Amino acid sequence: MITTSNLSKKYAGNQVLNIASLDIPRGQSFGLVGNNGAGKTTYFSLLLDLIQPTTGHIKSNNIQVNESEDWKPFTSAFIDESFLIGYLTAEEYFYFIGELRGQNKADVNKLVSQFEDFFHGEILGQKKYLRDLSKGNQKKAGIVAALIGNPEVVILDEPFANLDPTTQIRLKGIIKDLAETKGTTVLISSHDLMHVTDVCERIVVLEKGEVVKDLQTSEATLKELEAHFSN
Amino acid sequence: MIKLLLSLEWKSFFRSASFGKSLGIKIFMGFMALYFIVIFLGMGLGMYFILKKAYPEQDPLVILNGFLFYWILGDLIFRFFFQKLPVMSVKPLLTLPIKKSKIVNYVLGKSGLSFFNFLPLFAIIPFGIILMTNGYPMGSVLIWMLALIIVTLSINFLNFIIESYSAQTELSFLPLIVFSGGVFALNYFDIISFTDLVGNAFNAIYNSPILIVIPILILIGLYLFNFKLLRQKLFLDSGLKEKVKEVNTSNLDWTKSFGDIAPFMQLDLKLIWRNKRTKSSVWMLVLGLLYGLFFYPQPTYQDMPWFFVFIGVFSTGIFLINFGQFIPAWDSGYYKLLMSQNIKYEQYLKSKFTLMALSVVILFVLGIPYVFFGWKILLAHFAAAIYNIGVNTHVILLGGSYNRKKINLNQKAAFNYQGTGAVQWLIGIPLLLIPMGLFALLNFLISFEIACLILGVLGIIGIIFHQKLMGLITAKYLESKYKMIDAFDQNN
Numbered sequence: 001m002i003t004t005s006n007l008s009k010k011y012a013g014n015q016v017l018n019i020a021s022l023d024i025p026r027g028q029s030f031g032l033v034g035n036n037g038a039g040k041t042t043y044f045s046l047l048l049d050l051i052q053p054t055t056g057h058i059k060s061n062n063i064q065v066n067e068s069e070d071w072k073p074f075t076s077a078f079i080d081e082s083f084l085i086g087y088l089t090a091e092e093y094f095y096f097i098g099e100l101r102g103q104n105k106a107d108v109n110k111l112v113s114q115f116e117d118f119f120h121g122e123i124l125g126q127k128k129y130l131r132d133l134s135k136g137n138q139k140k141a142g143i144v145a146a147l148i149g150n151p152e153v154v155i156l157d158e159p160f161a162n163l164d165p166t167t168q169i170r171l172k173g174i175i176k177d178l179a180e181t182k183g184t185t186v187l188i189s190s191h192d193l194m195h196v197t198d199v200c201e202r203i204v205v206l207e208k209g210e211v212v213k214d215l216q217t218s219e220a221t222l223k224e225l226e227a228h229f230s231n
Numbered sequence: 232m233i234k235l236l237l238s239l240e241w242k243s244f245f246r247s248a249s250f251g252k253s254l255g256i257k258i259f260m261g262f263m264a265l266y267f268i269v270i271f272l273g274m275g276l277g278m279y280f281i282l283k284k285a286y287p288e289q290d291p292l293v294i295l296n297g298f299l300f301y302w303i304l305g306d307l308i309f310r311f312f313f314q315k316l317p318v319m320s321v322k323p324l325l326t327l328p329i330k331k332s333k334i335v336n337y338v339l340g341k342s343g344l345s346f347f348n349f350l351p352l353f354a355i356i357p358f359g360i361i362l363m364t365n366g367y368p369m370g371s372v373l374i375w376m377l378a379l380i381i382v383t384l385s386i387n388f389l390n391f392i393i394e395s396y397s398a399q400t401e402l403s404f405l406p407l408i409v410f411s412g413g414v415f416a417l418n419y420f421d422i423i424s425f426t427d428l429v430g431n432a433f434n435a436i437y438n439s440p441i442l443i444v445i446p447i448l449i450l451i452g453l454y455l456f457n458f459k460l461l462r463q464k465l466f467l468d469s470g471l472k473e474k475v476k477e478v479n480t481s482n483l484d485w486t487k488s489f490g491d492i493a494p495f496m497q498l499d500l501k502l503i504w505r506n507k508r509t510k511s512s513v514w515m516l517v518l519g520l521l522y523g524l525f526f527y528p529q530p531t532y533q534d535m536p537w538f539f540v541f542i543g544v545f546s547t548g549i550f551l552i553n554f555g556q557f558i559p560a561w562d563s564g565y566y567k568l569l570m571s572q573n574i575k576y577e578q579y580l581k582s583k584f585t586l587m588a589l590s591v592v593i594l595f596v597l598g599i600p601y602v603f604f605g606w607k608i609l610l611a612h613f614a615a616a617i618y619n620i621g622v623n624t625h626v627i628l629l630g631g632s633y634n635r636k637k638i639n640l641n642q643k644a645a646f647n648y649q650g651t652g653a654v655q656w657l658i659g660i661p662l663l664l665i666p667m668g669l670f671a672l673l674n675f676l677i678s679f680e681i682a683c684l685i686l687g688v689l690g691i692i693g694i695i696f697h698q699k700l701m702g703l704i705t706a707k708y709l710e711s712k713y714k715m716i717d718a719f720d721q722n723n
Contacts, residue, residue, distance in 0.1 A: 048571040050716050072573040082720070083568040085498070086640060087505040099494040100572050129505065149573075 001026040001153065001185045002047070006056030009042055009209075017042045017209040019056075024187070024202075026152070029179035031200030031217075032189040033225065038206040040189040041079065044155050047187075048077055060153060073101070077155035078142040086131030090123045090141045093130060094148060101149030108148060115144050118170045135162045143171065147178070154178065156188045160195050168195065175199045193229070197222045236337050264346055268353050275357035279365070292362060292375070292437065297430040299379075300418065303386060304411050306347075310390040311407050314347050325465065335461045339454065342391065343384060351383050374440040378433060381446040388453040395460050495574075495582035502561055503554070506640045509561065516590075519549025520597055527604040536679050537671035539608050540686065543615025544663050546598055548623055550590035552659045555627035558583050559708070563637040563719035570716060577705045584624055584701070591619045607679060614683040614690070615666065621693025623662050625700045632707040635718035 004022040008015060017039040024030050032040045045051045047058055049065045057064050060071040077083070085093055098108035112124070122137050123144075130138055139162050146154055159175075160168050176199055178184040190196045196203055197217055205213035205228060213228065215221050282291035324334060359376045363369050397406050418425040436442045486496045503509045523542045526532045545552075554561075558580075562569060569579065595616040602609040666686060673682035693700065708715075 048567075050567055050570060050713075052713050072571070075571070077571055079567065082565055083571075085565045085568070087501060088498075092501070096494055096498060097572070100574055102573075 001028075001061060002187075003059045004056070005059075007043075007046065007053055007058060008055045009039075009046065009051065010054045015209055017046070019043070019209075019211055022204070022211065024185060026185055027179060027183040028202055029175060029186045029200045030188070031196040031203040032187065032206060033191070033193065033196055033203060034189075034206035035229070037208070039209040040206060041157055042209070043206070044077070044079060044157050044187070044189065047155060048075070048079075071153075074152040075155070076101075076146045076149065076151040076153070077157075078139075078146040078159070079155070079157040081135075081138055081142070083145075084130045084138055084142055087129050089129055090126065090133075093141060094145055097145045097148050101151075103149050111148055112144060115174070118144070118167065118174065120167065136164060136167070139163060140167065143174075147174075150182075151184065153185045154187070156186070158190060159188055160190055160192050172199050193222060193225045197225065233337060236334075267350055271350055271353040272357065275354035276361070278354070278358055279361045292367070293430070293434060295358075296433040296437075297426055299382075299433055300426045300429040303382065303429065304415065306351075306383075306386050307390060307393075308407065308411055310347055310386065311393060314345060314387075314390060331462060331465045332458075334465065335458055338461065339388070339457055342387060345387065348383050348387055351379065355379050371437050371440065374443055375433065375437045378436045378443055378446055381443075381450050385446065385450045385453055388450070388457050391457055392453065392460065489582075489585060492578050492582040492585060495579050496586060499561075499582055499586055502640075508638070508640065509554070513550075515553050516550055516594065519546045520594060522546050522549075523598070523601055523604075523608075527601065527608065533605065536607060536611065536674055536682075537667055539611035540615050540670040541663060541667045543608075543612035544619060544623070544666050545659075547591045547594045547612060547616040548619040548662065550594065551587045551619060551623060551627060552662060554590075555583070555587055555624065556630065556659075557638060558628060558631040558634070559715070560631075560634050560636055560638045560719070561640070563715075564640055566716055566719045570712065576708055577701060580628060580701060580705060580708065584628060587624045587627075588620045591616050591624075610680075610683050611670075614670075614686040617687045617690030617694075618666050619690070621690030621697075622666075625693055625697075625704065626662065628701075628704050629707060632704065632711050635715065637719045637721065 002022075002024040004019050006021075007017065007019045009017040016037075032043065034040055042051070046053055047060070047065060049069075049071075052066060057066060059065070060075060063071045065071050085096070088096065094108050094112055095105055098105070103111075116124070119140060123133070123141050126133070130141060133141070139159070143156060143159055146156065156175075159171060163171065172195060175186055175188065179186050179201070188196070188200065201217055203213075203215045203217055203221060203225070204211055205215075205225070213224075215224065278295065279291050282294050286294050325331075355376050359372050362372045393407055414425060417423045436446070483497045483500055486493045486500070489496055503513060523546055526538065526542060532538050559566065595612060598612055599609065601612060670682045670686055673685055
């Protein structure tokens, strides 16, 4: 689904990302881990054509993302709060995203109603603008908005950060369900090794912009990751 | 400590993404400042002789003191619109070992160094020196000058008090206008003569220097009041964070008739209505619409047809200028979202265009009653409206592709009252002056009707080539996409 070739990004001569080749097949739940500055967000930003690659390219469903915009209809993402529109209520935000993705209000309502558990009664019908919600609740709204319109590729940067334990567990369920039953390609990044091994079939470790480990998740993965990061 | 705070600001200025742009503005402001300095200097040097000539029987100083009331009132209004309390991001400083009183003193002290406070000096000092050379007692003149400086500083701090209270209301400038209008009326109709009151006060200070204590006490009082106001706001839950109001949602279904740009129009309308900063541009509409009433009733302007076009472009285009110049920065907070969503850039820009064009039409229609002052005015306004739709909208959209300054709509910083000052009017200058100059020239060379016609034709050409122009503008935006994303990601 997503092919990366010879991708590199330099800022003023500083290499922040350098991936010779990375293929992510359709329907895989893919986890990206690494310390701060390892290049996780840079990779996602390149994938969304928010920054320009220095060399190489990413192809999503055979569409080169920095040349054509045709990847947009089947891709959605929640990277940070700058993906939220602060002066809308959660419902209005969902409808707006829905409208951009060709979903009417009924479609959006149907999708969103599946996440009532996840929202824990703190998002819908609040009569509050998104900017007035807490960080955690903003994140919940952003993540669910990224699922509107049956995207084939979902990109979530640090989805577990700022969430309470109950929500983290529910989110894990949602992500697993996406990849397993709906065939969605899910890309997440996280600093929490436990969550990532729980959710992802495959984990790639980035270090200073380079892929240093590429693991199919198994019983031993968590131990291996912990060993890697404790050095 | 002050050195530290200064160096912080120095860095935030020089390291910001919009540095180049704000430098250009700073240079322009520098020229404006120079211009005002020259005017004030001229006033200071010439005033004594002008007054002497106009009122040979009376003491020029007494006459001037009589006018000081108007200066105080005018200065207050001018500052309200153009001077803002120096903005500083205080949140990161709160948990550091810096006394809160120090932060407040620093901000207030810095405001004391504002250009607005130095400007009167250019008039006061030469005037005072001329007084002394003309045989006025030196001590008294010095005290009088000191009194004026103290009053200037008092106006400075009074302005911030007014701003901090009026910022909480929706029609922020209304209370001040009503108040100063009321005071002016009371004075004008001789109900309470503030001119005499203020004049006598200054005469008294001049005659018995000990009275200088009174303005000094007023200044200290105003400073302390400001101090108290700001000090209260230095808590996360008071000034830095506002109360959450329950919101009313509306579905704005009528926008559906605009087809595929409907979602963006809904978003823009909500943007305008739900953020304080954009909302103030709605109230500006009223001001713009009534702007002509300041001029048209006076017969002097009836013989200046080029002026009709100025008023026409301004009053039909006030929303265009106010809102348009910050495209796409209004959406800077969630620009990354828009760029990764399934949207066509052209639709996004077209929604902005439609909104601006609509505002011009509505403002023109509301302005039709100006026909009362002559059909020429209506004709000139009509030509100006067409010019606004056809030319100025495209120009301002194109200008937006060079926009690199983030607007933080969600920000509720204590020290940020209205967020904009004199700068927001700068872009209006070419939009206003070009049609006005062109019109004046044609009017002078050929005739009023032809001048109107040509202005209108330029607008129509713009409308005819709308699709093509939008294509070009869109390409320009796409070209600077990455730069914009990067700049909007930065916080300064």
